[in-house]
Amino acid sequence: MNPGLTARTRRPAFLPNWPARLAWLALITYAFYAASILDVTWERFVTGLDNGMRFIARMFPPDTGAAKLQLLAKGLYESIEMAIIASALGILLSLPIGLLAARNLMPAWVTWPMRLFIALCRSFHQVIIAIIFVKAVGFGALAGILALTVASIGFIGKLFAEAIEEISLKQVEAIRATGAPFMSVIAYGVLPQVLTRFVGFATYQVDSNLRNSTMVGIVGAGGIGGTMFAAFQRFDFDFLLTILLAIIAVIMVSEMLQNQIKKLYQ
Amino acid sequence: MTSAGTRQEWQRYTRRERLARFALYFGIVTACVVSLRTVEIIPEFLYDAPEQMADLLRRMWPIEWRYYPKGVHAALIETLHIATLGTIFAIAMALPLGMLAANNVTPNAGLNYLAKLLLVSSRSVNSLVWALLFVAIFGPGALAGTMAIAFRSIGFVGKLFSEALEEARPGPVEALRSCGAPWPSVFIKGYWPQVEPAFWGIALFRWDISVRESAVLGLVGAGGIGMAIDSAMNLFQWDRVALMLVVIFAVVLIAEVVVTEIRKRII
Numbered sequence: 199m200n201p202g203l204t205a206r207t208r209r210p211a212f213l214p215n216w217p218a219r220l221a222w223l224a225l226i227t228y229a230f231y232a233a234s235i236l237d238v239t240w241e242r243f244v245t246g247l248d249n250g251m252r253f254i255a256r257m258f259p260p261d262t263g264a265a266k267l268q269l270l271a272k273g274l275y276e277s278i279e280m281a282i283i284a285s286a287l288g289i290l291l292s293l294p295i296g297l298l299a300a301r302n303l304m305p306a307w308v309t310w311p312m313r314l315f316i317a318l319c320r321s322f323h324q325v326i327i328a329i330i331f332v333k334a335v336g337f338g339a340l341a342g343i344l345a346l347t348v349a350s351i352g353f354i355g356k357l358f359a360e361a362i363e364e365i366s367l368k369q370v371e372a373i374r375a376t377g378a379p380f381m382s383v384i385a386y387g388v389l390p391q392v393l394t395r396f397v398g399f400a401t402y403q404v405d406s407n408l409r410n411s412t413m414v415g416i417v418g419a420g421g422i423g424g425t426m427f428a429a430f431q432r433f434d435f436d437f438l439l440t441i442l443l444a445i446i447a448v449i450m451v452s453e454m455l456q457n458q459i460k461k462l463y464q
Numbered sequence: 465m466t467s468a469g470t471r472q473e474w475q476r477y478t479r480r481e482r483l484a485r486f487a488l489y490f491g492i493v494t495a496c497v498v499s500l501r502t503v504e505i506i507p508e509f510l511y512d513a514p515e516q517m518a519d520l521l522r523r524m525w526p527i528e529w530r531y532y533p534k535g536v537h538a539a540l541i542e543t544l545h546i547a548t549l550g551t552i553f554a555i556a557m558a559l560p561l562g563m564l565a566a567n568n569v570t571p572n573a574g575l576n577y578l579a580k581l582l583l584v585s586s587r588s589v590n591s592l593v594w595a596l597l598f599v600a601i602f603g604p605g606a607l608a609g610t611m612a613i614a615f616r617s618i619g620f621v622g623k624l625f626s627e628a629l630e631e632a633r634p635g636p637v638e639a640l641r642s643c644g645a646p647w648p649s650v651f652i653k654g655y656w657p658q659v660e661p662a663f664w665g666i667a668l669f670r671w672d673i674s675v676r677e678s679a680v681l682g683l684v685g686a687g688g689i690g691m692a693i694d695s696a697m698n699l700f701q702w703d704r705v706a707l708m709l710v711v712i713f714a715v716v717l718i719a720e721v722v723v724t725e726i727r728k729r730i731i
Contacts, residue, residue: 212653225552232549236542236606236687246602253600279499286496321716325592325680326709329697334517336509343503413592416683427684430596438596446588462484 253435260443261436270437270444273415273422278448280342280421281411285404287343288350295351296358297384303362303370316359319352324410328419339420346407346414353406357399358392365391397463401456408452412445524706531704535692536711543688544715546606546681547674550613555667558618562625568637569629569655579626586619591677595686606687613674613681621670628662629655664730668723675719679712 233239298304299312328345335341370387378386415423422441429437477485563569564579595612602608637654645653682690689708696704 229549229552232545232552236545236549236610238549238607238610242602242607246607249603250601253597276503279503282495282499283503286492321713322709323676323680325683326693326712329693330520333520335513336506336516338506338509339503340505340510409590413590416592426593427596430600430684435600442589442593445593449588459488462481462488 256433256435257439259436260440261434262440266437266440269425270422270441273425273441274412274444274448276339277411277415277421277423278408280339280346280414281404281408284343284346284350284411285400285407287347288403288407289354289400291347292351292355292358295355297362297388299355299359300362301359302365302367303388312355313359316352316355319348320356321352324349325414325417328414329417332418337418337420342411342414342419342421345419346411349410350403350407354396354399354403358396361392361395361399362388394463398460401459405449405452405456409449412448520702523700523702526703527706527710528701528703529707531707532711535704536689536708539682539689539692540711540715542606543678543682543690544675546609546613546686546688547671547678550610550678551617551667551671551674553610553614554617554621554670557614558622558625561618561622562629563651565622565626566629568632568634569651579622583619583622583626586615587623588619589616591616591681592684595681595684599685604685604687609678609681609686609688612686613678616677617670617674620673621666624666625659625663628659628666632658661730665727668726672719672723676716679715 295312295316299309299316301309304312324345327348328341331341331344335344365388369391370383373383373387412422412426415421415425416427418424422445426438426441426445429435429441561579561582564575565583567573567576570576570579591612594615595608598608598611598615602611632655636658637650640650640654678688678690680690682688682692683694685691689712693705693708696702696708
């Protein structure tokens, strides 16, 4: 370009990227601003650490009294039941819903309401849905089951619809060309292409339901969450630790099972 | 097994696979049946569910829009700050942890294992549980919520970031190393440009999730709009609860649009 370009005026190998630097600066400035607004200060943090030590000291040793363990087993069992039923219901319901929401198989007047329904199921946190169902069907496991079912439909329905939209239409065409009825097209043209992915979504959702079924109890929707929140509010921190350890153990076992199941379908 | 001449029957799966699948289906059905038979559901509650639902909707209507400037706006802004600041803290802590967990950046199995253990433990505790713990430590308020979001997000961002690092091509890195570039330069000019789009994608995705989660943290006393929902619910002011639900729905929608727009620009 410039014939007088010498080694000294050559541009550096890595030009400074000013927009990126400004963005980082803005992010850090925002962090300080938000921290000052939220009253996140160093002193509070230090006092908190002091509190934290006391809190942890009170958690040990974990409470393993017979009555407490019975309470724990009952709550945990209910959580697992809720997770299983909600997953089964959610998966069964999201199969047709996902299918109806797939834009490559269905006309627009079917997919739009279905997509809206899925978006509505997905937009609220499980605990907020649980609040509504606790009002509708009262305290207990049923409210939790319904809340988790709605959340499952929102998640699997969306992913399943997207998976169907990505399939190759050649096989569908081939089966249609033989004059097969609609259900056969679904069963032999669509399902074989999405089955493995669907198993992946479903196992993920079972795991996620199991995690959340231990939480919805906080608003009274059954399961171990209610027991946990009560223990917390009564400063029963040693029992709280027992519950937390039990929940983590259950989740780890479920993760192991999940890996085994995924291997089976690879 | 089969001698020449006899017809061989082909099967897609081995006997072991078929047995394993059968065991799985059997297990699933048994689990469902046992759960359905033993779960405690009070049928009387179910009968009047439609009535209760109608009652709920009647109490929610009309939505008390006037309450927004007085009692919701500040809480909503606090929720957004909790989500954003928590995610920023999480990013700050997940960057070093992700680097330690990636085998090609830190070629030390012990450190990799330690970092992965920290990331897994961050992920295996629900954000509501983190919030409970931090409310006990820091007292009720936004600080507990911010910390809960941060600690829950570290595992998520760190895991995906370390996976992105492990997928980086070694070419540029080796080129820099062979020039004798010091370690920070190798990371900033060798790895970072390769993982940057993935990193911002992960951070935005996590921010989106954090916005949803920070709305409920207040139920256990960790600040934000959840606290307003909790007090309105305890006073049976369902018209206010309805207002807050609508507001949360709007914010979640806006967050999703913002995230998609930014993703389009930077990725």
